[in-house]
Amino acid sequence: MNGTDSSCVFHKTFLAALVAIFFGTCALFSCASIEKKLSDLAAPCAIFDSQIVERGAPGIEFMFSNLGERKIACVKFFARVQEGEDSDDGFSDESMEKEFSVNAEFNSGDSEQIFIPFAEFEFEAGIENYFVDALFVSEIIFSDGEIWSDRDGRAAL
Numbered sequence: 001m002n003g004t005d006s007s008c009v010f011h012k013t014f015l016a017a018l019v020a021i022f023f024g025t026c027a028l029f030s031c032a033s034i035e036k037k038l039s040d041l042a043a044p045c046a047i048f049d050s051q052i053v054e055r056g057a058p059g060i061e062f063m064f065s066n067l068g069e070r071k072i073a074c075v076k077f078f079a080r081v082q083e084g085e086d087s088d089d090g091f092s093d094e095s096m097e098k099e100f101s102v103n104a105e106f107n108s109g110d111s112e113q114i115f116i117p118f119a120e121f122e123f124e125a126g127i128e129n130y131f132v133d134a135l136f137v138s139e140i141i142f143s144d145g146e147i148w149s150d151r152d153g154r155a156a157l
Helices: 003-040
Strands: 045-054 058-066 072-084 092-103 111-117 130-142 147-148
Touching: 045 072, 045 130, 058 072, 058 130, 072 111, 092 111
Parallel strands: none
Antiparallel strands: 045 058, 058 111, 072 092, 072 130, 130 147
C-alpha cells in the first residue's frame, strides 16, 4: 500500500466521521426540541377519586386540578361506565360512553369537583352495579387559544 492509498482511506474515514457527527447532532437537537414542545403542552391536570353517584341523575363525580402554570379556559373529559356482573364470565359487553365539556377558567392550582351526568343512559341494574372503566381529559383549551388534545387517553396511561 502506498502513501496515496492510506491518504485516501484517511479522507474517507474522516468524511464518514463528519457525516455521522452532523446527523447525530441534528437528531439530538430535533429530539430535544420535540421533547420540549410535548412537555410544554402536557395536560396539567389530575383526576382522582372518581365514583358513580346520584346527583338528581346518575353520573361520575371526581376532582379536577390544574397542576400546570397555564390558565385553562375549557376542558373536555371522556368517560366510560361499565356494568359489572357476578357471573364467572367477568364483565358484560354493555358500556356507556360520554364526552363532556366544562367551560370554566382554571387558574394554576385551582381544583374543582366535577360531575358528568349520564341522565340519557339507563342504569337498569342500579348504579351500585356499575364501575368507572375509563376517565380522562380528551382536550384542553388554554386561555391563550392553544389546544392540547388526547382523544385516545394515551396520556392517562
